[in-house]
Amino acid sequence: MKNVIVFSFVLIFSVTTAFAGSVNEYGNNVDISEYPESVNVEPLINNSQTLEAGIENVIEVNLDDCLRLALGNNPKIQSAMQDVFASDARIKQVWSNYFPQFSWQTGYSRIRQLQLSDVFRENLIYNFWVLGQISGSQLLYDFGVTKNQALIRTLDKEGYKIILTNVINDVVYKVKDAYFNLLYALEAQKIEENNVREYEVFYEQAKKFYSSGVKPKIDVTIAEVNLSNSKLMLIQANHAVSIAMANLNNIIGIPYFMKYSVSDNLKYEALDINVEKAVELCEKSRSEFELADIKVEQAKQNIKLVKKVWFPQFITQGQFEVGGRHPDSNYGYTLGAYLNFPVINGMQIKYQLREAKILYSKSQSEAKSTKNNIYLQVQNAFYLFDENKNKLPVAFFSMKQAKENYLLSSGRYKAGVGNPTELNDAQISYNNAQLTYYKTLYEYNTSRAALEKSIGRNLTDGVIDLDCKNKQN
Numbered sequence: 454m455k456n457v458i459v460f461s462f463v464l465i466f467s468v469t470t471a472f473a474g475s476v477n478e479y480g481n482n483v484d485i486s487e488y489p490e491s492v493n494v495e496p497l498i499n500n501s502q503t504l505e506a507g508i509e510n511v512i513e514v515n516l517d518d519c520l521r522l523a524l525g526n527n528p529k530i531q532s533a534m535q536d537v538f539a540s541d542a543r544i545k546q547v548w549s550n551y552f553p554q555f556s557w558q559t560g561y562s563r564i565r566q567l568q569l570s571d572v573f574r575e576n577l578i579y580n581f582w583v584l585g586q587i588s589g590s591q592l593l594y595d596f597g598v599t600k601n602q603a604l605i606r607t608l609d610k611e612g613y614k615i616i617l618t619n620v621i622n623d624v625v626y627k628v629k630d631a632y633f634n635l636l637y638a639l640e641a642q643k644i645e646e647n648n649v650r651e652y653e654v655f656y657e658q659a660k661k662f663y664s665s666g667v668k669p670k671i672d673v674t675i676a677e678v679n680l681s682n683s684k685l686m687l688i689q690a691n692h693a694v695s696i697a698m699a700n701l702n703n704i705i706g707i708p709y710f711m712k713y714s715v716s717d718n719l720k721y722e723a724l725d726i727n728v729e730k731a732v733e734l735c736e737k738s739r740s741e742f743e744l745a746d747i748k749v750e751q752a753k754q755n756i757k758l759v760k761k762v763w764f765p766q767f768i769t770q771g772q773f774e775v776g777g778r779h780p781d782s783n784y785g786y787t788l789g790a791y792l793n794f795p796v797i798n799g800m801q802i803k804y805q806l807r808e809a810k811i812l813y814s815k816s817q818s819e820a821k822s823t824k825n826n827i828y829l830q831v832q833n834a835f836y837l838f839d840e841n842k843n844k845l846p847v848a849f850f851s852m853k854q855a856k857e858n859y860l861l862s863s864g865r866y867k868a869g870v871g872n873p874t875e876l877n878d879a880q881i882s883y884n885n886a887q888l889t890y891y892k893t894l895y896e897y898n899t900s901r902a903a904l905e906k907s908i909g910r911n912l913t914d915g916v917i918d919l920d921c922k923n924k925q926n
Contacts, residue, residue: 513716516632519705523628526706530624533617540610547603550592558586584781586774593790596764601757608751615744622740622906624704629902631701636719637895638690638697644887645687648880651863652680655876658867667869675873679880719894721845724901724912728835731908735831738909742827745820752813759809762802765794827907834900834907841897848886848893855879855886 524530562581592599659676662668702710736742769790777783862879865871905912 512713514713515716516629519628519632519701520625522707523624523705524621527624527704528706529620530617533613533620536613537610537617540606540613544603544606544610547599547606550595550599553589553591556588558588559583580778581776582778582780582782583774583776586772586776588770588772590768590770592766592768594767596761598758598761598764598766601754601761605751605754605758608747608754612744612747612751615740615747618740619744622909625911626902626906627704628701630899631697631704632715632717633719633895633898633902635694635697635701635715636717637891638694639715640719640891641888642687642690642694644884644891645683645690648683648884649680649687651880652676652683655866655873656680659873662869672873675877679873679877719891719898721894721897722901724838724842726835726904726912728832731831731835731904732828734910734912735827735908739827739907740909741823745823749813749816749820752809752816756806756809756813759802759806762805763795763797765792767791768793830907831904834904838897838900838904841893841900844893845897848890852883852886852890855883859883 560583562583656673656676656679659668659672663670663673699708702708767790769788771786771788773784773786775781775784859879859882862871862876866873866876901912
């Protein structure tokens with residue numbers, strides 16, 4: 454930009470000194486080699502890099518399509534689902550304690566008993582075969598230890614299900630934010646495209662004024678510089694659209710998605726809600742409340758489990774074997790039922806119980822802290838949403854005023870009584886006002902999505918709009 458400004462001042466100085474004579478003698482003859490048309494110095498663009506609007510395989514998508522694609526393709530959701538499946542398998546692993554256990558053994562041994570050989574003064578060596586030995590055991594009762602462990606695993610599974618819900622909620626917000634950012638980039642692109650068309654009109658008009666002797670050549674130079682700057686801004690706007698679309702595709706989970714167009718525009722959808730209603734909905738919808746309670750219950754169940762560590766297990770066991778001095782010379786079996794008591798360490802159990810109680814107290818404090826943080830998140834999200842909501846009419850009114858000023862300046866310039874500097878200032882002000890308005894509209898929509906994330910539900914004018922099953926019923 455600095456180079457453009459320096460070039461403009463140098464050009465102004467050269468024009469005012471070189472063309473000090475009459476306009477008829479010097480002013481109407483332009484050296485094309487020194488001052489070429491802007492179209493002749495533009496970079497060539499490969500058509501294969503551009504997206505043609507008429508391509509048949511370009512599909513049209515909206516926000517709902519993006520959300521459905523994300524729910525099916527986002528890897529974070531897939532990962533959270535696998536955690537749920539794995540936690541379900543861990544529950545079944547605990548209940549497997551009540552399933553019978555079997556083992557099979559076969560082998561051969563050559564035995565020389567030292568004591569007998571010493572007594573009888575001869576080597577007593579013999580072979581011992583185990584053709585097959587089948588052992589089985591069955592846990593009949595462990596006084597609730599397995600049941601307590603399974604309950605802890607079940608609570609763990611419920612926690613992973615809630616985490617899955619949180620991941621989905623976070624992905625939905627990120628998709629909405631990226632989608633609205635894409636809409637904003639598209640609006641900015643339209644603004645820059647319109648600016649290029651407007652500056653092309655003013656450039657052609659400046660050349661006509663100059664060729665007829667109404668305006669000096671400096672007007673043509675200023676118009677050409679403005680046109681070049683607008684084309685540079687359009688290139689940046691096109692790049693911003695590509696980046697926004699790539700970001701949306703990445704969040705959806707399909708980085709190299711097919712070419713598509715967006716059917717929506719940035720718009721204002723009213724949402725009448727206050728902070729008290731937001732907190733009330735949050736308490737009913739936000740899954741972290743339930744997750745905090747689950748962690749407290751897990752700590753409580755762990756205390757019960759520690760208290761049962763010294764309880765015995767009631768087990769039945771049987772064994773049948775074939776073998777002897779020859780592979781099939783004999784057979785035998787054993788049957789029995791046992792109370793299997795664990796090794797008791799009173800001091801260890803005492804301090805394990807103390808630790809479990811401390812962790813239970815800690816989980817209660819963490820649950821309270823989690824709930825307090827959620828209330829804070831809801832309030833922050835609501836106040837940001839309310840701020841952007843109140844900024845919208847101001848931004849719209851500023852854009853309206855800037856447009857009126859631009860139309861007046863444009864009319865004055867077309868009538869030949871305005872100057873390009875005044876027109877350019879009005880055009881830039883109008884351009885900035887439009888960008889500010891659409892940026893505020895984007896911030897309103899994304900802050901609304903953030904409010905919905907903090908509450909845990911989609912909202913339509915303060916009404917929960919997510920449970921499709923309830924709608925169908």
